[in-house]
Amino acid sequence: MPRLCRIAQLVRAQDSYPPFCGRQFKSASRYSSTLIGCFFFAMFTVYVLYSPTFKKIYIGYTSDLSNRLASHNVYSKKGYTTRYRPWDVLYTESYIDKRAALKREKALKSARGRAFIWQVISEKYA
Incomplete structure (x- = not known):
């Protein structure tokens, strides 16, 4: 395996439950990114929004x-998120490639992923 691919593999968060126990990133910059070796990778963020007023989530x-x-x-x-404003960022995870971010988003939208999100909500808003 090429060295760069191995480093990228080590940096990427793994899809598992409980979710990646490393760092949670909250980026305020226009483009968040990571420099590995001499290559520049854009970061993709999977996020969960929560509307405490209506008790709704958005992934x-x-x-x-x-x-x-x-x-x-x-x-x-117009759309789903306009009906339940204001939204707070409840949870974020960052990934190097888009495919891993989409996979994690899909996992969070499953029944098991939503159970995890509601557990985070109950701990944070208890």
Whole structure:
């Protein structure tokens, strides 16, 4: 296995329950990224939004969390997230590649993933 691929594999969060127990990233920069070797990788963030007023959750992924949050809370004119404003960022995970982020988003949208999210909500808003 090439050295760069091995390093990227070690840095990427693993899809498991409990979810990746390493760092949770909250990025405010326009483009969050990681420099590995001499290659530049864009970071993709899987996020969970929570509306405490309506007790609703929203799960998604993006490469720009701050703009995406503004889109959910301010800019969008129609859709699911406009009905249940305001949204708070409850949980985030960062990934190097889009495929891993999509896989994790799908896992969080499963029954087991939603149970984990509601457990986080009960701990945080207890």
